[in-house]
Every structure is written in C-alpha cells, then in structure tokens.
Amino acid sequence: MAMTSSFRLLPLALLLLLLAMAHARLQPTIRLPSDDGTRWAVLVAGSNGYYNYRHQADICHAYQILKKGGLKDENIIVFMYDDIAHNLENPRPGVIINHPQGGDVYAGVPKDYTGKEVNVKNLFAVLLGNKTAVSGGSGKVVDSGPNDHIFVFYSDHGGPGVIGMPTYPYVYGDDLVDVLKKKHALGTYKSLVFYLEACEAGSVFEGLLPNDIGVYATTASNAEESSWGTYCPGEYPSPPSEYDTCLGDLYSISWMEDSDVHNLRTESLKQQYDLVKKRTAAQDSYSYGSHVMQYGSLDLNDQHLFLYIGSNPANDNTTFVEDNSLPSFSRAVNQRDADLVYFWRKYQKLAESSPEKNDARKQLLEMMGHRSHIDNSVELIGNLLFGFADGPMVLKTVRPAGEPLADDWSCLKSTVRAFESQCGSLAQYGMKHMRSFANICNAGILPEAMVKMAAQACTSIPTNPWSATHNGFSA
Numbered sequence: 001m002a003m004t005s006s007f008r009l010l011p012l013a014l015l016l017l018l019l020a021m022a023h024a025r026l027q028p029t030i031r032l033p034s035d036d037g038t039r040w041a042v043l044v045a046g047s048n049g050y051y052n053y054r055h056q057a058d059i060c061h062a063y064q065i066l067k068k069g070g071l072k073d074e075n076i077i078v079f080m081y082d083d084i085a086h087n088l089e090n091p092r093p094g095v096i097i098n099h100p101q102g103g104d105v106y107a108g109v110p111k112d113y114t115g116k117e118v119n120v121k122n123l124f125a126v127l128l129g130n131k132t133a134v135s136g137g138s139g140k141v142v143d144s145g146p147n148d149h150i151f152v153f154y155s156d157h158g159g160p161g162v163i164g165m166p167t168y169p170y171v172y173g174d175d176l177v178d179v180l181k182k183k184h185a186l187g188t189y190k191s192l193v194f195y196l197e198a199c200e201a202g203s204v205f206e207g208l209l210p211n212d213i214g215v216y217a218t219t220a221s222n223a224e225e226s227s228w229g230t231y232c233p234g235e236y237p238s239p240p241s242e243y244d245t246c247l248g249d250l251y252s253i254s255w256m257e258d259s260d261v262h263n264l265r266t267e268s269l270k271q272q273y274d275l276v277k278k279r280t281a282a283q284d285s286y287s288y289g290s291h292v293m294q295y296g297s298l299d300l301n302d303q304h305l306f307l308y309i310g311s312n313p314a315n316d317n318t319t320f321v322e323d324n325s326l327p328s329f330s331r332a333v334n335q336r337d338a339d340l341v342y343f344w345r346k347y348q349k350l351a352e353s354s355p356e357k358n359d360a361r362k363q364l365l366e367m368m369g370h371r372s373h374i375d376n377s378v379e380l381i382g383n384l385l386f387g388f389a390d391g392p393m394v395l396k397t398v399r400p401a402g403e404p405l406a407d408d409w410s411c412l413k414s415t416v417r418a419f420e421s422q423c424g425s426l427a428q429y430g431m432k433h434m435r436s437f438a439n440i441c442n443a444g445i446l447p448e449a450m451v452k453m454a455a456q457a458c459t460s461i462p463t464n465p466w467s468a469t470h471n472g473f474s475a
Contacts, residue, residue, distance in 0.1 A: 037147035046156025048081035048166035051342035058155040060105040061098040069310020091242035113137035158198025159431025161405040168472035173204040174409040184213035205295040207404035216300040220251030221290035229338040264311035270301035370466035395436040406438040413475035414447035422454035424467030
C-alpha cells in the first residue's frame, strides 16, 4: 500500500520516464546501420581526355548515388581531371551523362582534386587522412575514426598490377595495398569496401590484399583480362548520335544501375556482387565481358550496401530480385580499344579534305603508330633476353591464382623506367605489357640489363605525343 502511495506522489512525466527505462532494460539493444560510425567515400577517375569520357561519367554517377543515399559532401572526396563537361567536343556543354537516356550526373559534384592534383601522392594522403601531405585541391581527406566505414570507387585504364592516373606515376598494386595496410594499422576505420574498374584489375589485389584487415574489394576483371566500355558508338545500346565516345564502363554501370533501383538497406554486398558478376559476364559468354572478382575480407560481403553508400529513400519499398532485371548488352567495347572507336568515329564524320579531317587522321595514325611501336619493342626485348623461341612464352606467362604479379615490385618499376627511358612512354595502352616487365624481373633480369636491351630495341623515341616522356615516367 505504501508503494502505491509513493507512485501516486511522483509527477506523471517522471513516472513515464521510469517505466520507459525499465522497459528498455528488458529489450535487446537495436542499432541502426546509420548509427554505426560515419560513412566516407573516395571517388577516383584516373584518366583525362574526351576519348576517356566514361571514367569521369562513372565517378559523377557514383557521386549522385552517394548523395541520394544520404552521404554528406564533407565525407565524399572526388578526384577527377574535370576536362569533360566543358570540353569543346562535348555536345552538351556543362553536362555529363552515364546512360543513353540518362540525365546530367555532373551537377553538384565536388571538385576536390582536379587537373594535376589528381595524382598518386594526393590519393594516398587522402586515404590515410594525412592533411599535411596533400598538395592543392580542397584539402579534404578521409579523416575517419575506428567505427567508420569507407567506400572507394576507382574507374580507369589499367594493366597487370597497375591502375592509371592522368599524371605520372601510375598506381601500383603493392603501393596501394601498402597504403590500405597502413590505414588499418592506424585503426581509423571499421571496414573498407573497394570497387575497381580497370583492365586486369584483379592483379592489383591478387596475392597482395590480406583477408584480415577489414578490406573487401571487387574488381571488374580478373588478373589477365580486359574490362569493357559500354554505351559506345555503333554498339547496342548506343549513345545519342552526337556522341563519339563511350558513356560508361560495363562493370561500373552494372553496380550503379543496380544501386539506382534497389533498397540498399536490405541488399548485401554479396547480392550486388552476384548481380554485377552475372551482368558483366555477358550471358556467361565473356566474349565481350569479364570475370568480376572479389578479394580480401570476404566475411564483409554479408553486410548491407547501406553501410557504405547509403540508400535512396525513394527505393525503400522496393524488393530485391535475384534475377537481374537490368538490361543486358548485345555488344561492348574492349576498354583498350574504346579510344580507337572515338578517334575512328571522329575521323569518319568529318568532311573530306577539311583541315579537321586531316588533323583527325594524324591523331589516329599517331595512336596506332604508338601502339605498334610499344608492342614491337616489348616483343623484341623479350626475344633479345630469352631467345626467339622462348621470349614470347616468358613474357606472357601468367602466374597461378593467389600469387602476386611480381616477386620484386621495385625491380618492376625500375624496369618500366628503363624501358621508357629508351623507348618512350608506355601511356595508357602500354600498361597492358606490365606482366611482361614483371616476368622479366621474375626471371632474374636486372634493370641495368633492361636498359641495354631497350637501347638495342629502340634506336629512338617516336615523336608522337603518346610516346613523349616530358611528363615523366609511368613508375
């Protein structure tokens, strides 16, 4: 009776509070994903030039997904050369699209690091949260804490063990993974997801990325194949007729168009991986598709995408469908040939005997000449080193799955520099030969010997802009 009387004396608000606290003690603790740390994102377009339109288009589209998903600009860091939207060749000035019928994905995108600020040094400083190491740009870095989740999306050309940059040097797999290991040692994230669009993208992580540092990576291709451009002229679906360049990349638009329509609060990384893998496989034919791969901490793939890229509230009522309802493609363009498509289309459309057509012919011939020079030079060096019978086999040898591309990455980079000093820049096309240079090192050939062989193979550096080394070396 006394207890009842004491309850009557308590103010109603306090009584309700006590009852709520008692009820809470009986209930299991519920934490929403949004309460579990801060989401960070780093978006990297590693190329420049209008013929590489698709990489910056991919990155801009990814930004729109993150923005609709609830991420704040202060937590999204964008690397893009920013020479596409206002390019004289862009048929829609100030606009970038990533789908033939798509809207503008350029609007609102933060220009954190542009032009020459898009470089390896700045990228690694941003990932490590090292503000003092950043040069130029917005100065934003991934200033994350131990409970935070980080999403990285990188779209560009690549080669065995390497990803491109619009500035030199390029990003090498050992250096990138070393940065991820350092980030883990700093204790400044809970988990990190890395999506990589590039040729031979799997080789960047193969045999290098540990499975115990909370990093989950998926790649557009395995360690020995190209990735693919899509929405390209002459293919289906094709871009609007006024576009002479590919609008996107097959792997990239697959994960992004999936993210555009699904409730990412309920879709897991693994579910998206399976859908993207199926779509990128081109109906399991791989004739114009690639093998999407996953590496690192695969235990993370059960987590919801919402934890990393948020989710558009407009999709809250959508139901995940295992069968991919997104359209397939009748054709796609090998990533390494997408620039040829652009230059050829440009040449075809110009009036005969016009100065513009002559310039376009010159550009096309210079690009093809550069490709031929690089291919022939590498082949000749292999023959000089290993003999005409064994040379091609040694250069093209692919190591078993799980083994890294190179035993000695410093040797690989020195060998690349040795080649370029005698034969000219590899440029974006020449990245395809990184396995050859790695195999030369794996065979015990020192960079000093490579200089001598390259000097024999290349009597001069071609004068075309693709081969010029005045901007530096790839490694």
